[in-house]
Amino acid sequence: MQPARAEVARPRVRAVPAEEETPGSPCPACGTRNAPDRRFCRRCAARLDPPAEAPPLPWWRTVWPFRRRVRAGSGRAVRLLVILAVLLALCAAGLFLLPAGRRLVEDTRDKLGKAKAVTPTLVRASGELAGHPAGDTTDGLSNRYWGAPGAGASVTYTFGRPFRLVDVIITNGASQDPEEYAAQGRALRITMEVTTKENTTTRTALSLADKPGPQTFATGVSDVTQVRLVLDGPAGLSKGRHLALAEVEFFQRSS
Secondary structure: OOOOOOOOOOOOOOOOOOOOOOOEOOOOOOEEEEEOOOOEEEOOOOEOOOOOOOOOOOHHHHOOOOOOOOOOOOOOHHHHHHHHHHHHHHHHHHHHHHHHHHHHHHHHHHHHHHHHEOOOOOEEEEEOOOOHOOOOOOOOOOOEEEEOOOOOOEEEEEEEEEEEEEEEEEEEEOOOOHHHOOOOOOOOEEEEEEEEOOOOEEEEEEEEOOOOEEEEEEEEEEEEEEEEHHHHHEEEOOOOOOOOEEEEEEEOOOO
């Protein structure tokens, strides 16, 4: 006969004793009541008196320095809007309030806009030779010219209303034809005096190449009412010759 198999003792289920009701404040994490002298919960070990969370900083306390860490809800969006508004205000002040900024804006508009010719209403010269009046410089014909007596002679162009002068094109000499160009003297230096409606005058020294054909000079002066050209630096001037200036064209910004 085989010996009997030993029977394994079965575990006995015991009833869990009911928790004793402990007087005190409930745990903020699990709700279990703990004795008043305890610092941590007897069930979940959570801190019974967590430190109070510091209130968020006001937005003006987080503007400077920019890299300062801020708490949630401290006005980050408002802070960014304030910084953006300050930067835009500084840019606007630099562009529209400072003279250099205004010049930059106007020069940019000159380059982006189209130029159109403007004709003076009055042309007067300090001196002119017979048959070669100063008005020939604005007749649109390069084979007719103003005959000036010599260096120091000037011609003044007056305009009907103020405008933005962006370019001046000068055709020097008696003509664009090389032979006719060399037949008379030429002014290789011209002093340009530009007067505005505020009665301010800007003087610019123009250096011209000794060759026939138009030569362009960028100006960029606003509210122009008058332009005066003074001839200097004569070339090819000998006995029986005089200074010749074929054409002067003025251009304004159209838009």
